[in-house]
Amino acid sequence: MNAYKQIIIDGLWKNNPGIVQLLGLCPLLAVSNTVVNALGLGLATILTLVASNGLISLLRNQIPDEARLPVFVMIIASIVTIIELSMNAWFHELYLILGIFIPLIVTNCSIIGRAEAFAARNSVGPALLDGLMMGLGFTAVLIVLGGMRELIGQGTLFSQAHLMFGEAARGFSITVIEDYRGFLMALLPPGAFIGLGLIVALKNVIDSRLARREPKVAVVEAETVAG
């Protein structure tokens, strides 16, 4: 049970692929200009991560150790291609929205990173959970960064939600700042780098605050054990 808890904490916070491992920066920086885009890429990444982690863990005893990297690359590339083709054929509406994000996932090295670091060494259950949590952690960073850039860049949140959730979602869009003139840099690539830097800094601040509180707890625990 504790191992599962560790996987969840690692994926979402301690070893977050977006702000700790700093993997998958190419899609992360490119597609985080609005919350809706961020959500689209996030969902597509979660799907791929869970599928590739599961499959690689399932095959881990068959994959020869010396040739594991080419095998991982092959498996991931095949999964991405199969997902893209199937979505295009059977979920065309969804494909029109998420389709552009799927080829981008191939450039996300956190997927092969998880295959190598986790899925190849663990059984299927934990590997699936790790994929899900890493994916969720990545998505969370995407959404926070997307929200920051959209808010500062054009003064809205969830604009164009109807592209993803259908016409009913047209009302989701919130204009936070009326008559906002826009701040173009937030929407352009520099905004992505600066925004990510701020999020990483914020995480470090929170962590060091927590760490300062922690030793006391540890001491207390040690005393109880000793007592």
Added chain:
Amino acid sequence: MMDLQKHILRVGLLLGLFAIVATTLVALTETSTREQIKENEREALLSGINALIPHEQYDNEILQDTILLDATEELATEGPTTVYRARKQGENVAVVLTAVAPNGYSGQIKMLVGIYADGTLAGVRVINHKETPGLGDKIDEKKADWIFQFEGLSLTKPASAKWKVQKDGGEFDQFTGATITPRAVVGAVKRALEYFRSHGDELFAVTEEES
């Protein structure tokens, strides 16, 4: 020594086996989805055309009644593009052609332009662009209504000299913070209309192969 060779052979064979299985799976998926994807794309194209020219206005197989137009300077196209012709009971109704605005803020803006036989615009849709999100991308029908204003216009409405954005003394709105993008689109639509005025008959002509 023998053992090492055996081992290398085993790893190589396994790698090959994985490659074969992976390729087979991808190939199988490709074959089983090919027809469906083609059908989806056909439907998407048809609904794109129908958004410009309502389906009641024509009765021909518009996706088959096409000509291939070579790269055309007036339309700024760089390769062959397909022109779709709408007819009703043999009468020419409209054409849908591809026009490019080469001078967008970041590269080309590709558009479908529907023009009725009398030279009025059925409508314009941007199909591909890289304009700045939140500023220039308002030319996209999904993001704003701006592109719909072209419906019903022609080279005489507004007058030819007024086919410009307001900043240049014309009739068309620019967006806050983005003048280059609408300027490029207005210019390209005007050029498409001019091209149709001088080449309309050729665009409607029935080619030998089709009859």
